[in-house]
Amino acid sequence: MTLAEKILAAHSGKDKVSPGDLLSVRCDLVLSNDITAPIAIREFERLGIPHVFDPAKIVMVPDHFCPNKDIQSATQAKMMREFAGRQGLVYFEVGEMGIEHVILPEKGLALPGQVIVGADSHTCTYGALGAFATGMGSTDIAVAMATGEIWMKAPTTIKSVYHGRPGKWTGGKDLILHTIGDIGVDGALYSAMEFQGEAIDHLSMDGRFTMANMAIEAGGKAGLFRVDSTTRRYLKGRTNVKYRVYEADADAEYSRVIEYDASQIEPQIAFPHLPSNARPVSRAGHVPIDQAVIGSCTNGRLEDLRLAARVLKGRKVDPHLRCIILPGSQRVYLDALKEGLIEVFIRAGAAVSTPTCGPCLGGHMGVLAAGERCISTTNRNFIGRMGHVKSEVYLANPAVAAASAVLGRIAGPWELK
């Protein structure tokens, strides 16, 4: 069995699971946010049972439009806060919050071997820790909150193997953008993705979160990594819970195996309006930009900010553009502050925001006007994603976004003097 099949079998009381099997799966963690929780709460209440199945396994995070951007989002956040309080759920208020997919691993809530379901498509991020994690809608989450179980169809698994070692400026973001560019936005539709190979073995935890996070942009149901010394080091001190580690069998059956030479993958740019419109930065041409956003559940972790700071240190962002940097959590913010990264950003002329998903989905803290172009370390560049329908989003890694902020056009850090 593949890694996904192993975890699903263990959570559905089966010895063996094959692609296409319909399963009732036990959930270890059930997640929602200020956008999806209001509907989940309404549907939960329609179920007519008084309590959630286990309040310690249900997490609600106000991150999308929080701190509240307007009266309506404040009303939705209030609804979630009150429900979480009534039911005794795991809830992170603004002062200790962050982007859900940054803080759940950080606080040791997401662990290897778990099944995690979330009313957010980027729930697949936790696959970086060797969990089977997948996004769903609010009604599914309402049922999972009530019963602790959810139906799933066991997916096929696509294995991507990254040979060799990537170059200096190529990170997890570039490997995954290149992969999505190769297989398309529905290349892994209904499938789990497993990431392996030498480049993956040497990839940091933050780089793995970035890759797993974007499995959904290829249509993937989950994006999984095997647990290794990097994973164990990350988990040390974050949890006392004994987690179970699953390994794919040597004779596991994959629907497709794709091999890449990571040493040949240059930093990537995904042009509007699909994440699959990826090409090397060196072939981007002259693209002037109005805004650079560095942050999000994809690239808002400490390593991402370190990369941006390495590029911005002693330089100034182009005065004609706005550079907005959003640490993914209060922990990341504090660590960045202690390391002096925040000072680098402010001296470079970048704005530093409190953690929020905000600009990624055109919510707040960096919405685009008609005709504006943004280079962004986020995950989607759909039409109107970050604001006006006639605005454009270019996806990139944090070093490329920072270099572009300095030069006022899409550029790699190697172009800086």
Add this chain to the structure above:
Amino acid sequence: MSHKGTCHKYGSNIDTDAIIAARYLNMHDATELAAHCMEDIDPDFLSRVKPGDIIVAEANFGCGSSREHAPVAIKASGISCVIGKSFARIFFRNAINTGLPLLECEEAVDSIKQGDMVEVDLATGTITNLSSGQTFRSKPYPGFMMEIISSGGLVEYTRKKLPGAK
């Protein structure tokens, strides 16, 4: 259960931001959401759509975010069902869970043109293009999914099975 209506045709990879933009996710009432359905890619959608009408789309309809607001907005705009070549996974679940029927049929999508009058029989999966006279058959749903649909959604289906539910 059958539906008859005019078809509104779309291309591949229609994402949930296009179906309902995130700037409207500060609300969750179906009627309010429907007022902005397809706004960014088809501003005339709401003025054209009549109750019972059908959306016909190429591959990967509903890709992107997990927002259930997308099928909810489509359904509340008056659309009776969506015929597509394929559907994004989360959108598929959300549509079934909230009672928006989806039919997967490549041949029907290739044949149906913008403005065609089409009749759909959900029980048999039969799609009849009344404008051209052609008939197609969509992929059947697994039994339990048909049960969710006929119960009126996942909440109603679960209530029947939950011993503690009132």
